[in-house]
Amino acid sequence: MTSTDQIxxxxxxxxxxxSEKIRQMNAQTTLEAEQWFQTNRKVSxxxxxxxxxxxxxxxxxxxxxxxxxxxxxANAVNRSLYQLISYTKYWELNEKKRGRM
Numbered sequence: 001m002t003s004t005d006q007i008x009x010x011x012x013x014x015x016x017x018x019s020e021k022i023r024q025m026n027a028q029t030t031l032e033a034e035q036w037f038q039t040n041r042k043v044s045x046x047x048x049x050x051x052x053x054x055x056x057x058x059x060x061x062x063x064x065x066x067x068x069x070x071x072x073x074a075n076a077v078n079r080s081l082y083q084l085i086s087y088t089k090y091w092e093l094n095e096k097k098r099g100r101m
Contacts (some may be wrong), residue, residue: 018074025082033089037097041090048087056080 036043059065059079065072095101 021078025078025085029082029086029089032086033093036086036090037093043087043090048084051087052080052083055083 056076056079060073060076065076068075092101
């Protein structure tokens with residue numbers, strides 16, 4: 001590996017921060033889905049779509065993440081994925097309860 005091929009320390013640090021966000025999101029979405037399952041939350045496909053889109057637009061446009069370039073875009077996508085993943089985990093819990101998984 002030549003010196004031009006080496007990964008710069010600041011690049012590694014940014015990747016680790018994002019990796020940590022993903023790890024935390026996984027844990028938090030599991031807790032949220034379990035809470036929804038315990039309270040028998042009603043969810044529609046339209047609701048999933050709307051909340052996911054609203055999370056992205058709220059973060060990217062309203063909160064101004066677009067000003068941060070790709071990092072802002074990634075943060076907005078991450079925010080919207082939080083919603084989608086929470087609903088997906090909730091759906092899985094319901095499917096397991098019904099014996100479909």
